[in-house]
Amino acid sequence: MMPFPPPPEPLNAAGEPRRLGFELELAGIDTDALCNTVQTTFGGDVEGEGPFLRHVRGTELGDFTVEIDTALLKDRTYLGVLQRLGIETDEAGWRAPLEDLLARLAGTVVPHEVSSGPIALTHAHEMERLRAALQAAQARGTRSALRFAFGLHLNPEVPALTADSLTRHLRAFLLLRDALRVDGNIDLTRRLSPFIRDFPEDYVRRVVAPVYQPDLAGLARDYARDNATRNRSLDLLPVLAHAAADALPTAVREDPLLKPRPTFHYRLPNCAIDEPDWTLGEAWRGWVAVERLAADREALDSLAEAYLAHSRAALPGPDEDWAARTRLLLA
Known part of the structure; x- marks a missing residue:
C-alpha cells in the first residue's frame, strides 16, 4: 500500500496537527450502499432520507457526506420545474419513486460523491480502508466508462x-x-x-x-x-x-x-477506485x-x-x- 508521508510542515498556523479532507467521485453504488459501506468501515449513524443527500455522523474519522453531485437533485430544484409545468408533486407516495428513478438516471452520468470531514494527517491513511471497501463493493471509477470524468479531491489544511x-x-x-x-x-x-x-x-x-x-x-x-x-x-x-x-x-x-475554508483544494487526481493497484x-x-x-x-x-x-x-x-x-x- 502506498504510504502517507508527512508534509514538510505538519502543523497549522496555530501549532496544531494539520488535517486533510477527501472527496471521492464514483459510480456503480447507490446512496444506501455507500452509506452502509462508510458505516460498516468506520461506524457512525446514517442521517437523512432520500437518494440524493445523506450524512454518516460520529464515525471514528468524523462525519461523512454521501450525495449525488448535482444541485438540481440535492436541493430538489426539479420540484419547482414540475410544478410550473402543472405536475402535482405533493401527492402521498408519489415523490419517493420519482426520486429513486431520478437517482438511477442521474447515476449513469453524474457521480456519487463520498466526502469526509477534516481528518488529522496522522490518521489519513485509515481512508485506505474505505477505498478498499468501496472497491470490494464494485464501485466504478474514472476509466470505467468514456463518459466518466471522476476525480479525487484532496483538501489539505494550509x-x-x-x-x-x-x-x-x-x-x-x-x-x-x-x-x-x-x-x-x-x-x-x-x-x-x-x-x-x-x-x-x-x-x-x-x-x-x-x-x-x-x-x-x-x-x-x-x-x-x-x-x-x-x-x-x-x-x-x-x-x-x-x-x-x-x-x-x-x-x-x-x-x-x-465554501470558504483554510485548505488547498487539489482536484487533479483520477478516482480510479476500481483499479486494484x-x-x-x-x-x-x-x-x-x-x-x-x-x-x-x-x-x-x-x-x-x-x-x-x-x-x-x-x-x-x-x-x-x-x-x-x-x-x-x-x-
Whole structure:
C-alpha cells in the first residue's frame, strides 16, 4: 500500500496537527450502499432520507457526506420545474419513486460523491480502508466508462494563511503540474472536461517569477481576475475566500457553491477506485511533492527561472519535456 508521508510542515498556523479532507467521485453504488459501506468501515449513524443527500455522523474519522453531485437533485430544484409545468408533486407516495428513478438516471452520468470531514494527517491513511471497501463493493471509477470524468479531491489544511506561503505553494504546483499529470496518468476525458482546466499561461508565468510577491489581497485579486472558477486542478478560491474575501469580486465571493475554508483544494487526481493497484496514498504523495518544493525556497526559485527560460510546447495537454525535467521531484 502506498504510504502517507508527512508534509514538510505538519502543523497549522496555530501549532496544531494539520488535517486533510477527501472527496471521492464514483459510480456503480447507490446512496444506501455507500452509506452502509462508510458505516460498516468506520461506524457512525446514517442521517437523512432520500437518494440524493445523506450524512454518516460520529464515525471514528468524523462525519461523512454521501450525495449525488448535482444541485438540481440535492436541493430538489426539479420540484419547482414540475410544478410550473402543472405536475402535482405533493401527492402521498408519489415523490419517493420519482426520486429513486431520478437517482438511477442521474447515476449513469453524474457521480456519487463520498466526502469526509477534516481528518488529522496522522490518521489519513485509515481512508485506505474505505477505498478498499468501496472497491470490494464494485464501485466504478474514472476509466470505467468514456463518459466518466471522476476525480479525487484532496483538501489539505494550509500550513499558514500568509501570502508568502500560499504563493509558494501555488508556484510549486504550477512548476510540477505537468509531471503530476503525466505520472498520474490523468484520464483524457477528465483533461477534456471543464473540471480541471489548466491555468492561463500568462498567469502561470507571472506567478512563477520569483519577483512575484503579492500581499494577500493582491494574490486574491490576481487569482480571481484570471481564474474566477472552481474548475482548476488546484483551486485556491476556498482559501482565498477564507483569508481575503474582500479582495474577491462579488460574483465570486457570493457563489453559493464556494465554501470558504483554510485548505488547498487539489482536484487533479483520477478516482480510479476500481483499479486494484490504485491508492489514495498515491495521490497524496503527489501533493506532498508540491509542498516539499514550496518549502525549499532555493530549489523553488531555481526551477522557476528554468521554467521561464523553457520554450513551452504549444499543444494542449502536459508539456512532456518539462514533465521529464521535473519528474524526479515527485519521487
